[in-house]
Amino acid sequence: MQFNPCMKHKLIRDSARHFAETELAPIAAEIDKNATFPVAVIEKMKKLNYFGLQAPKEFGGAALDSVSAAIVVEELSRVCAAVGLCVTVHNGVAVFPFLQFGNKEQNEKYLPRLARGEMIGAFSLTEANAGSDAGSVETTAVKEGGDYVLNGTKIFVTNGGVCDLALIFALTNTDRQQLQSSVFIVESSYEGFLRGELEDLCGMRANPVSSLFLENCRVPEENILGKLGMGMKIGMTTLDNGRIGVAAQALGIAQGAFEAAVKYAKERQQFKKPIASLQTIQNYIADMATEQAAARLLLYRACELKDAGQPYGCEAAMAKLYCSSVASKTTSLAVQIHGGYGYSKEYDVERYFRDAKVTEIYEGTSEIQRMVIARAVLAKLTL
Amino acid sequence: MLKLVVCIKQVPMVTELPWDEKTGTLRRDLAPGMMNPACKHALEAALQIKEKYSAHISVITMGPPAAKEVLYEALAMGADGTLLICDKILAGSDTYMTSWILAQAIRKHCANVDLILCGAFTADSETAQVGPQLAESLNLPAVAYVEKIEMNGRILRVRRIVDNFRETLEMECPALVTVSMENYLPRYVGLGGLQSAFGENQIKVLDAAALGIAAADVKKQGSRTKVRRVFLRKTQKENEYFTGVAVNVVNEFLNKYERKISTVIGKSIEGKERTRGK
Numbered sequence: 001m002q003f004n005p006c007m008k009h010k011l012i013r014d015s016a017r018h019f020a021e022t023e024l025a026p027i028a029a030e031i032d033k034n035a036t037f038p039v040a041v042i043e044k045m046k047k048l049n050y051f052g053l054q055a056p057k058e059f060g061g062a063a064l065d066s067v068s069a070a071i072v073v074e075e076l077s078r079v080c081a082a083v084g085l086c087v088t089v090h091n092g093v094a095v096f097p098f099l100q101f102g103n104k105e106q107n108e109k110y111l112p113r114l115a116r117g118e119m120i121g122a123f124s125l126t127e128a129n130a131g132s133d134a135g136s137v138e139t140t141a142v143k144e145g146g147d148y149v150l151n152g153t154k155i156f157v158t159n160g161g162v163c164d165l166a167l168i169f170a171l172t173n174t175d176r177q178q179l180q181s182s183v184f185i186v187e188s189s190y191e192g193f194l195r196g197e198l199e200d201l202c203g204m205r206a207n208p209v210s211s212l213f214l215e216n217c218r219v220p221e222e223n224i225l226g227k228l229g230m231g232m233k234i235g236m237t238t239l240d241n242g243r244i245g246v247a248a249q250a251l252g253i254a255q256g257a258f259e260a261a262v263k264y265a266k267e268r269q270q271f272k273k274p275i276a277s278l279q280t281i282q283n284y285i286a287d288m289a290t291e292q293a294a295a296r297l298l299l300y301r302a303c304e305l306k307d308a309g310q311p312y313g314c315e316a317a318m319a320k321l322y323c324s325s326v327a328s329k330t331t332s333l334a335v336q337i338h339g340g341y342g343y344s345k346e347y348d349v350e351r352y353f354r355d356a357k358v359t360e361i362y363e364g365t366s367e368i369q370r371m372v373i374a375r376a377v378l379a380k381l382t383l
Numbered sequence: 384m385l386k387l388v389v390c391i392k393q394v395p396m397v398t399e400l401p402w403d404e405k406t407g408t409l410r411r412d413l414a415p416g417m418m419n420p421a422c423k424h425a426l427e428a429a430l431q432i433k434e435k436y437s438a439h440i441s442v443i444t445m446g447p448p449a450a451k452e453v454l455y456e457a458l459a460m461g462a463d464g465t466l467l468i469c470d471k472i473l474a475g476s477d478t479y480m481t482s483w484i485l486a487q488a489i490r491k492h493c494a495n496v497d498l499i500l501c502g503a504f505t506a507d508s509e510t511a512q513v514g515p516q517l518a519e520s521l522n523l524p525a526v527a528y529v530e531k532i533e534m535n536g537r538i539l540r541v542r543r544i545v546d547n548f549r550e551t552l553e554m555e556c557p558a559l560v561t562v563s564m565e566n567y568l569p570r571y572v573g574l575g576g577l578q579s580a581f582g583e584n585q586i587k588v589l590d591a592a593a594l595g596i597a598a599a600d601v602k603k604q605g606s607r608t609k610v611r612r613v614f615l616r617k618t619q620k621e622n623e624y625f626t627g628v629a630v631n632v633v634n635e636f637l638n639k640y641e642r643k644i645s646t647v648i649g650k651s652i653e654g655k656e657r658t659r660g661k
Binding site for chain 2: 007008010011012014015016018019022044047048049050052053057061062063064068072
């Protein structure tokens, strides 16, 4: 069991931090305010393998281990959570399913382009009536000749506004008795693939979250990821991995807010001394530091289990549940420590505060994480 | 193919570190390390030479085992070979000793080098001595504070800014340059490069014996300087506050400082009409 970061993990963190602080820090507040996707920075990130974190070298990826990938997402999110989100969704739930379920032809066709960022990926499960309850998906795929014709509406699609490829969950058998779903690789250039307006969201505003409409969208049969009917399996496996990414993102937001709060507490003078010398503020800082350290250990444990090829779904859910809760609490305390200034858009903690909330919602709400964890615990014969 | 050697140093990531009163050296263990910024610029210069003229880049550092980190980073950026000189008997070397040891390593392991690049100075001790001393040790021509390098066969044309003058100098390889931070902005480290650096490459580690340096040599060659006392200089400047109505504040400020400002900007502002209100 290793608790010290190895040299590689330290260098990965230093490098990602240097990039984020140089390229993202100067624009993070502005792109949040204007809800703009930072195309120029994203282009630079593509060349540095941010879009192929764990894809193998032969496909143009960086082939990082899972702890390294989590560190990268943490560091991006520490400065700009919306870009951290773009990267973690692309890698965690768009590239990852190919690595797990893609066949040779699919991987050769799509992985190099995804890993180099020539295609930005999205993952579309959520619909108006299907979120936590993934079984209620209403989008359909009907076979016609060598194609499937897709119809339906996906909502709250992260990267939706800019994605070149979306993994779409659709029912391939709507018979109530034999309900069956599959995952389709849908390129944005396919006819019948339409994007909705960008959502006007509370946080992560620089990420182009949108709806996707599939209107008689013809998708070749060979674009079924894995096999016909594997929808639920792909979805659940992918979400396990996605949760590691969101946990990392939440932790990065918490870290950013924490650092801002500590800095402010040392600088801000009240009663003729820095507020960091007040016990109440010290208690906040101690709790924030402790909870973040615990959250980080939970996250890296899930990563290690994943890389060791062991089941990690429950641990990923724990990491996601706890990291997102820590992010919400930490960012709230960071605003509190900043007082009135923290409530102003002049300070970054206001943005962190808005960004943190959604980490308790997407990639499975905290309620769903508890369900996953409880099921795993109750299924065990010995505890 | 050109043979380049880049000498780099790991420095603490913070600007002010406590000193060890007894030894007069920095308590480097108290802060995480990073590649010295000017050394990174020197490496970038080497990488650009490699891209333009084709070259093999060896990167050398001396330090504790943890200094391997900056070598991995150099590999990730595009260096071809690395060498860590690591031995307790070399600890606490001053710049003279360090440059002498680096010279031994280069003679032994990087024979036929065409160009040696060093950072112009380090962020921690900032003596700017190791590069020029290394050139002396190896009896090579050298130019310090270089901001641009061009090669024409064996002729090296370098540009530097000294005392506000821009100089262009030529020298013949083999030679040494120390690179300033004016130009050669280091590239970002790619994540794939980092993974590869750790996956495929081995850092060559040499102790003093491997360089043919015995404890007696260390004593004989010796560090020629000894830090007797280290202290932080007290701030000598004091803030001055002007208070009152803006117009008066500006006038008061200019009355007091217009001559100094004129000198600094090289243009007289004395006697100019200052405010519309006047």
